[in-house]
Amino acid sequence: MTVNVTETPMQAEKATTIYEKSKPGRRAATLPALDVPDREVADLLPASAIRKTPPRLPEIAEPEIVRHYNKLSRRNFDLDSGFYPLGSCTMKHNPKLHERAAALPGFSRLHPLQSSDRAQGALELMYNLEGALSEITGLPQVCLQPSAGSHGELAGVLLTKAYHEDRGEHRTKVLAPDTSHGTNPATVTMAGYETVKVATNERGGVDIDDLREKATTDVACLMLTNPNTLGLFDENIEEIAKIMHDVGATLYYDGANLNAVMGISRPGDMGFDIVHMNLHKSFTQPHGGGGPGSGPIAVSERIAPYLPTPRVVKEEGRFAYNFDEPKSIGRLRGFQGNFGVFVRSYAYICSLGAEGLKAASETAVLNANYMLEQGKKKPRVGKYLPVEFDRTAKHEYVLSAAPAKRDLDIRATDIAKRLLDFGYHPPTIYFPLLVDEALMIEPTETETMETLDGFIDALETILEEAENDAGFVQNAPYTTPVRRLDEAAAARNPVVTQDLDQLA
Amino acid sequence: MLDAIGAGSIDDLFADIPAGVRLGRPLDLPAGQTEFEVFDHLAALAEKNIHADREISFLGAGMYDHYVPSLIDSIITRSEFLTPYTPYQPEVSQGGLQVMFEYQTAIAELTGLDVSNASVYEGPSAMAAAGYLARLENGRSKFVVSTAVNPQYRETLKTNAHGYGAEVIEVPAVNGLTDPAALAEVIDDDTAAVFIQNPNFFGSIENVGELTTTAKATGALVVCVADPLTLGVLAPPGDFGVDICVGEGQTLGNRLDFGGPSFGFFAATKKLIRRMPGRIAGETTDVDGRRGWVLTLQTREQHIRREKATSNICTSQALNALAGVIYLSWLGRRGIVELGELMLKRTAYARETLSAIDGVELLFDTPVFREFAIKLDAPVDAVLDQLALDGINGGYKLGIDYPEYENGVLLAITEKRSKEQIDLLARSLASAVAATNSSVGAGA
Numbered sequence: 001m002t003v004n005v006t007e008t009p010m011q012a013e014k015a016t017t018i019y020e021k022s023k024p025g026r027r028a029a030t031l032p033a034l035d036v037p038d039r040e041v042a043d044l045l046p047a048s049a050i051r052k053t054p055p056r057l058p059e060i061a062e063p064e065i066v067r068h069y070n071k072l073s074r075r076n077f078d079l080d081s082g083f084y085p086l087g088s089c090t091m092k093h094n095p096k097l098h099e100r101a102a103a104l105p106g107f108s109r110l111h112p113l114q115s116s117d118r119a120q121g122a123l124e125l126m127y128n129l130e131g132a133l134s135e136i137t138g139l140p141q142v143c144l145q146p147s148a149g150s151h152g153e154l155a156g157v158l159l160t161k162a163y164h165e166d167r168g169e170h171r172t173k174v175l176a177p178d179t180s181h182g183t184n185p186a187t188v189t190m191a192g193y194e195t196v197k198v199a200t201n202e203r204g205g206v207d208i209d210d211l212r213e214k215a216t217t218d219v220a221c222l223m224l225t226n227p228n229t230l231g232l233f234d235e236n237i238e239e240i241a242k243i244m245h246d247v248g249a250t251l252y253y254d255g256a257n258l259n260a261v262m263g264i265s266r267p268g269d270m271g272f273d274i275v276h277m278n279l280h281k282s283f284t285q286p287h288g289g290g291g292p293g294s295g296p297i298a299v300s301e302r303i304a305p306y307l308p309t310p311r312v313v314k315e316e317g318r319f320a321y322n323f324d325e326p327k328s329i330g331r332l333r334g335f336q337g338n339f340g341v342f343v344r345s346y347a348y349i350c351s352l353g354a355e356g357l358k359a360a361s362e363t364a365v366l367n368a369n370y371m372l373e374q375g376k377k378k379p380r381v382g383k384y385l386p387v388e389f390d391r392t393a394k395h396e397y398v399l400s401a402a403p404a405k406r407d408l409d410i411r412a413t414d415i416a417k418r419l420l421d422f423g424y425h426p427p428t429i430y431f432p433l434l435v436d437e438a439l440m441i442e443p444t445e446t447e448t449m450e451t452l453d454g455f456i457d458a459l460e461t462i463l464e465e466a467e468n469d470a471g472f473v474q475n476a477p478y479t480t481p482v483r484r485l486d487e488a489a490a491a492r493n494p495v496v497t498q499d500l501d502q503l504a
Numbered sequence: 505m506l507d508a509i510g511a512g513s514i515d516d517l518f519a520d521i522p523a524g525v526r527l528g529r530p531l532d533l534p535a536g537q538t539e540f541e542v543f544d545h546l547a548a549l550a551e552k553n554i555h556a557d558r559e560i561s562f563l564g565a566g567m568y569d570h571y572v573p574s575l576i577d578s579i580i581t582r583s584e585f586l587t588p589y590t591p592y593q594p595e596v597s598q599g600g601l602q603v604m605f606e607y608q609t610a611i612a613e614l615t616g617l618d619v620s621n622a623s624v625y626e627g628p629s630a631m632a633a634a635g636y637l638a639r640l641e642n643g644r645s646k647f648v649v650s651t652a653v654n655p656q657y658r659e660t661l662k663t664n665a666h667g668y669g670a671e672v673i674e675v676p677a678v679n680g681l682t683d684p685a686a687l688a689e690v691i692d693d694d695t696a697a698v699f700i701q702n703p704n705f706f707g708s709i710e711n712v713g714e715l716t717t718t719a720k721a722t723g724a725l726v727v728c729v730a731d732p733l734t735l736g737v738l739a740p741p742g743d744f745g746v747d748i749c750v751g752e753g754q755t756l757g758n759r760l761d762f763g764g765p766s767f768g769f770f771a772a773t774k775k776l777i778r779r780m781p782g783r784i785a786g787e788t789t790d791v792d793g794r795r796g797w798v799l800t801l802q803t804r805e806q807h808i809r810r811e812k813a814t815s816n817i818c819t820s821q822a823l824n825a826l827a828g829v830i831y832l833s834w835l836g837r838r839g840i841v842e843l844g845e846l847m848l849k850r851t852a853y854a855r856e857t858l859s860a861i862d863g864v865e866l867l868f869d870t871p872v873f874r875e876f877a878i879k880l881d882a883p884v885d886a887v888l889d890q891l892a893l894d895g896i897n898g899g900y901k902l903g904i905d906y907p908e909y910e911n912g913v914l915l916a917i918t919e920k921r922s923k924e925q926i927d928l929l930a931r932s933l934a935s936a937v938a939a940t941n942s943s944v945g946a947g948a
Contacts, residue, residue, distance in 0.1 A: 005792075015598070015795045018606050018833050029573070029839035031846060035923040036853035041737065041845055044852050045871050049709050051739045055613050057837045065833050066575055069826075072603060073584035077596035080583030089589050097539050099581060102761075106550025111563050112763030113900055114554060118892075121552030122762050135532050147625035147764070148819040150806070158667050186806035186816035190636065191667040195811045233520045263531045264518055270525045280819060288823030289600035290590040290622070290783060292765030308663070330663035334566055334628040334656045334752070335763025347546060353536030362514045369517055370505045392517055420596055428592075431807070449505060475791075480595040482796040487594075490788035490800040494777065496619050497609040 010075070010481045018068050019498050022058040028065055056500045075481040076289065077425055083451050087396045087428035087440025088181070088229060090259045090281035092364075095351065098284065098344035107343050112335035116320045122339065123319035126312045129346045130296075136357065137255075137275045138268025139298035143307045145337040149256060150183040152276025152295030153223070155308060157191035158329045159274055159299065160221045160250045162306035166327060169248070171220035177206055179230055179432040181254060184223045193220060200434055204389035205234040208243075215247050225254040226270065227261070227394035229432040229440070231368065241271025250274060250303070258282045259444070260365055260395035263358030273300045279338075283345035294341035308332050363445035364395040367452060371443055372397045374456045380463035381456060384408060385415075388435045396442035398435050405437050408466040410473045412437040415462055417484065418476035422458040556760060559892070560925050564875050564916025565705070565900035566627065566654055567754050567763065570733065571920055573834050576757045576827050585826060590783070590819065594798045595790075600822060601797035604785035607829040611769050614732050614832075615749040616740025618774035621782040623767040623825035624817060627752030628660035630768030631699060631729055633781045633815060634748045635661055635670065637772070638697035638725040640779050640814060645670050646695045648687065648719075652677035652704035653729060655905040661699070670696065680706040680868030680877065684718045693722045697748075701729035702741065706902075706914065707851075707875030708868060712744045720745065731755055732769060732828075734873050736840030737848060748772045757831025758824050767821035767828060778804060781815030783822075843919055847874045851917040854926045858915075861930060863937040867902070867912050875916045877902060877909070882940040884911045890936035896929055 041050060060068075077084075084091035102108065110122055130142035146152040157174065164171050174188040177198045185195040196214055199207040205228070215222075222244045227233045234240065244251050253272040259282040267275045279285045280293035287293070299307065309328045310321035352360060372393050375381040384404035387397055401412040416426030416439070428440040443452055466473045477483060511517055518526075537545070556569045563569075580586065584599060591597030604622040611620035624630045635647055647665055649658055651674050662672045675686045682700055691698060698719035702710040712728060719726045727748045728741040733755040741749040754766035772780060778801060786800030806813040835843060855876050859866045867877035880887055884901055891898040902912030917926070 007792075011792075011794065015602060017602065017609075018829075019609065022837075027836045027839060028575075028834045029836060029843075031839065031842050032919060032922065034846060034849060036850050036926075039849050039852055041848060044848055045709060045737070045873075046711075048711070048713055049739055049871070051735065051737055051841075054837050054841045055610075055736060055740075057610060057613070057835065057840060058833045059837050060833055062575060062834065065830065066579065068833075069579045069585075069603075069830060070582070072599035073579070073582045074599065075597075075602070076584040076588050076599035077593070078584045079587035079589075084589070086589055086592070091589060094587055097543060099586075101543060101546040101550075103577075104547060104550040105555050105557055106547075106553040107555075108759045108761055109555035109557055109569075110553045110762040111556055111561060111569065111760050111897075112567055113563055113565055114762075114897070118554040119762070121549035124552070125546075125549050132533055138527075147629065147821075148817070150816040150818045151625060151629070154664075154667070154816060158663065161667065182806040182808070182810045182813070183816045183818050185811035186809070186813035189668075189811045189813070190664070190816055192669050233518075235520050235522060238522060238524055261521075264527060265521050265525050266527055269527065278819075286586045286823075287589045287819070288821075289585055289588045289597070289603075289826070290822030291625075291820040292767075292824055293819040294765075329666070331656060331659040332629065332663055333626055333660055333764075334654075338764040339762035340759075340765050343546065347542050349533065350537055350542045350545060351539065354531035354533040356536040357531060357533070362517075365517050366505055366509075366514060369509045369511070373509045392511075392520060416593065417595065420593065425589075425596070426593060477595050481598045482595055482790040482794050483792055485594050485790045485796045485798050486788045487798050487800070490786040490798050491802070494784075494800055495787040496605070496777070496784050496800065497612045498605070500609070500613060 005478065008479055017498055018058045018060065019500060019503055021064060021068060022060055024059055026059045026061050028060065028062040082423050082425065083447060083455055084425040085427050085441045085443050086425060087442040088256055090442060090444060092284060092444035093446035094284050094286040098347045101347050102340045102343040120319055123312050125346055126342060127314055127319055129342050132349045133277060133296055133298055136262055137298040138266030139275060139300055141304040141307060142296055142298045144296045144342060145308045145332050146295040146297060147333055147338055148291065148293035149276055149278040149295045150187060151332060152297045153183055153187040154190055155297050155332055156252045156274040156276060157187055157221060159303050159306045161191060162329050163250065163303055164220055171218050173219045175214055175219055175222040179228050179434050180223060180225065181229065181256060184254060204230045204232040205236055206240055208236055208239060211240060211243055215243050217247050219247060219249045221250045221252050223252040223254060225257050227257050230389055230398050231393045231396035232389060232391055233394055237270045256281060257395065260361055262361040263354060264361055273303050279341050279345040284348045285341045285344050292338050292341060294338040360445045367443040367445060367447060368393045368395050368397055371441060371452050371456060378456060378460045381459050384463050396440060399439045400435050401437035401439055409470040410466045412439050414473045414476065418462045418473050419458060420477040421479045424455055424458060559895050559897045561897040562899045562915040562929065563897045565914055566656060566752060567760055568916055568918050569920055570755050570918050572757050572759055575834060576830050579830055580823055580827050585823060591799060598796055601785045603826050603829060605787060605797050607825045608785065610829055610832045611771050614735040614740065615730065615771040616742025617749055617771040619777045620769065620771040621780050621784050623821045624770050624782050625821060626764055626766055626768045628657040630750035630770050631657045631727065632660045632664035633770060634727040634750050635665060635697055637776060637779050639668065639670055641725060641776065642696055644694045644696035647672045647697055647699065648675060648691050648695055649699040650675050650677055650682035652682050652706060653699055653701040654705045657729060680708040680870045682710055682715055684714050687715065688718050691719060691722050691724055695722055695724040697725045697727050699727045703734060703873045706868060706877045707872040708870035709873060712741060716744045716746055734844060737844030747776065753828050756828035758827050765821055765824055767824035779814050780804065782817045782820050846919055847917060851876060854917050857926060857930045858933060861934045861937065863941060864933060867909060875914060877912050877914050880911045880913060880937060882937045884913060886940040887936045890939060891932050894932040896932055
């Protein structure tokens with residue numbers, strides 16, 4: 001097969017930064033005229049405090065700024081344009097109502113230090129959202145403050161620390177399965193603990209014997225995702241919880257995969273003490289190309305006294321802050337959290353209601369299992385991309401491209417890059433680490449059967465292409481704004497800012 | 505679809521969930537609602553809030569009512585920026601990655617430091633992240649922080665430091681400024697980092713050069729919290745030799761949003777780049793030699809390094825940082841200076857006008873930028889309530905965090921506060937102080 005490397009119009013267009021478009025004297029901003037007596041800056045500030053030359057920001061007019069960023073936007077793939085089965089990231093549709101609601105001036109123009117009696121609607125929304133998240137997780141107390149999932153994890157491990165310290169216990173270790181998200185062990189280190197890995201059994205769950213051996217009284221916590229990163233529900237969850245509670249440890253639930261079990265099974269009922277939720281996953285906050293997110297936590301009564309402050313409380317029909325929690329771990333960030341995200345997630349919960357949330361999880365699981373089974377039936381997908389643990393999946397599943405690598409000489413990353421040419425965002429690759437050449441697929445509930453079929457067909461086509469000419473797949477993508485980028489060179493000699501001296 | 509799976513019902517797909525942990529009942533939540541019902545409900549909640557267009561607000565203390573130009577919303581609500589995930593596939597994420605590169609360039613230029621990451625959550629946690637970097641860099645165990653640093657930043661630092669066993673020592677401010685002598689006294693060769701803020705929480709201009717020299721005497725890293733919007737006029741922290749500059753980015757084109765989402769910025773010297781938290785975009789080329797960008801130095805990050813990562817951060821605030829770089833392009837090289845000078849002059853005017861009122865004096869006589877503190881010779885709650893009746897939010901009560909300044913109020917003068925509004929505040933404040941005092945007197 002001949003490789004068609006004809007340059008697309010977008011590829012032919014040279015990438016130019018906003019600094020390179022700058023011309024002295026151009027501008028966009030208009031500012032109010034000086035309406036107070038003029039003063040010399042030197043009379044108002046000490047000489048050493050004054051900047052000597054203006055910062056070299058771009059000099060550019062509004063039409064050119066708009067064109068610049070609109071052009072850049074077209075060099076992104078996005079969820080509103082195509083299928084995005086990025087495992088563990090829950091790329092479900094972001095309803096448009098939410099942007100409109102979050103932009104209401106009563107929310108978007110509200111100062112975070114406005115007194116509580118003049119921000120009753122905002123506090124009521126937070127209070128209601130806390131209540132809904134409490135019900136969904138099966139845990140009585142909720143704190144909305146953490147900014148993202150990893151921030152919620154940090155909160156959770158610090159809460160565990162406070163809980164044990166309050167009981168006069170000094171524990172040093174936190175357990176996490178070898179399938180865990182990288183944020184789990186990174187958080188453990190930040191909270192001053194050592195991570196101990198727990199093995200995975202042949203069913204893809206926690207290896208109970210290994211857990212029993214490692215669950216000693218110096219263990220503070222087990223961090224678990226259930227369904228786990230293989231997309232599998234751990235059937236031994238009750239026993240796992242008992243083992244950990246028997247040694248006085250807490251159980252932490254990484255809620256990245258909550259989208260599989262809303263209204264069906266609750267972390268609190270599984271025995272977890274602390275849960276974080278990613279509002280930018282299960283609860284539809286658009287991901288923004290890398291944030292903002294929000295990572296509220298829900299906790300059991302025994303952990304509640306240590307929650308970050310302030311808490312929102314309801315007293316005689318009015319909402320207020322409570323700062324007076326003597327055992328609190330304190331603040332994790334400024335103000336109340338990513339409130340704009342709360343508005344969107346609250347709108348989502350109101351829209352779906354109890355039945356809708358359950359239906360969302362059911363459909364997410366249906367879609368994942370449908371893709372899994374349809375893939376198995378394809379001659380090439382079934383052969384070269386076997387599922388690592390062949391069980392009913394939950395909301396996502398993990399294929400191994402190890403046979404494709406062995407028999408066709410193409411790796412998971414090659415398949416991912418070639419999928420780009422078909423107009424799909426690839427699955428998460430090389431995670432979980434346990435699976436060789438992993439492809440982690442999460443379709444979510446908001447995709448049609450036709451979309452799922454189309455994606456499986458594309459996988460089959462790519463494998464067929466590789467059977468004919470591995471090099472063709474190895475050199476993909478061909479149609480994207482740029483082709484494969486040299487990441488090694490970028491890391492070896494980091495160029496992370498524009499050299500403005502050179503532009504002068 | 506169930507047939508294709510070979511399942512009899514949806515429930516079969518959940519057969520692996522043990523009976524003991526199944527909910528077995530509907531969630532106790534209201535039934536779903538139509539789009540317009542939900543919108544009406546949210547609009548009713550929004551209506552209950554007194555937002556910044558419904559009063560003349562002098563409230564700052566960490567977030568500020570600056571004007572957000574229209575082009576920002578028009579760009580950041582585009583699906584192509586709003587709905588992608590973190591750019592794990594650079595070939596289809598060049599827009600977002602180039603934005604990060606442009607943003608990093610702007611932050612480095614403003615702060616006078618070599619490198620910037622692509623954003624962190626927000627201001628206070630950015631300072632805590634700087635502490636963690638210092639600890640990784642020099643292995644020392646103490647943080648020294650001025651009480652002139654925003655109280656929420658200090659509290660966040662303490663929460664984080666407790667996790668990895670670092671001690672936080674506070675150095676009291678004197679006359680609204682960090683005291684270099686007191687600072688010199690507490691820092692020693694186990695001090696990992698010294699934290700200052702400029703302008704500080706009281707709005708005062710610190711002597712960053714002197715404080716940095718003092719702090720560096722024992723080899724501690726110096727972390728300066730700054731507001732990027734002031735850096736058109738104020739000297740960049742990097743010029744004074746600070747190692748890390750962090751802060752809240754809300755002032756750059758982000759709305760108030762009741763406290764978030766906004767973004768935190770994180771800039772540092774080149775030497776520290778391999779210990780920085782968060783995403784960093786770097787320039788490279790593709791196989792055909794085209795210019796492009798990727799996430800780089802990923803061996804710092806949690807998904808590669810796990811327990812050895814320099815931070816646990818994954819999702820940060822990319823969309824908010826995009827708003828930031830659009831804002832800076834809109835403001836431009838001259839605009840950021842003009843805006844800074846306008847705020848500086850109006851703040852000077854407001855300070856003189858308010859301090860001329862009977863029963864009102866300046867809490868500190870330091871140079872200030874956009875914010876300043878006054879002291880009322882009257883009960884502060886009663887005065888602020890009286891101002892509210894005139895449609896004015898009089899600012900932040902310093903007594904919340906500083907019992908010694910019980911009648912202190914912190915006021916912010918953004919470019920949206922005109923002379924006319926400042927004069928209105930002055931009239932209203934004069935009558936509120938007089939009225940409150942006479943009613944207190946009458947009651948006594």
